[in-house]
Amino acid sequence: ADDVILKEKFAYLDFPVQLGLLFHPFQFGAGIVPQIMLDNSSELSDLQRFEQGFENVSYAWTAGAGIDIFKTFKFEVRYENSEELLGRTIIVDNERYDFDSRVSQWIFSLALIF
Secondary structure (H helix, E strand, C coil): CCCCCCCEEEEEEECCEEEEEEECCEEEEEEEEEEEEEEEEECHHHCCCEEEEECCEEEEEEEEEEEEECCCEEEEEEEECCCCCCCEEEEECCEEEEECCCCCEEEEEEEECC
16 A cells, blocks of 8 residues: 555634732733634545544633733743643544644743733
8 A cells, every 4th residue: 555645734713711810910820722623624534434523612721820020021921731621533444543633832921011
């Protein structure tokens, strides 16, 4: 059998929603990160016995802390977990493959306050 490379492309919209506490100049928060699938194009769908099991919305969680610096800048560190509450699956030849489209990541941000 010849090896074939097939491409799968996804377009998502992520938006973190956090609740937290403010002890000026410090902030602490935790929440969820909904991820909405905007578009999916796949060459895999040309295969026989192929089925996708993607949810239109998946969720992860996030937690972080921030500090206001001289009421001019805000520095924030957040951790985003890849454990989805709703997963993604493909089935090829009746064999199920579960995968996670998200990565666990640390997010560092610096904002200008005006």
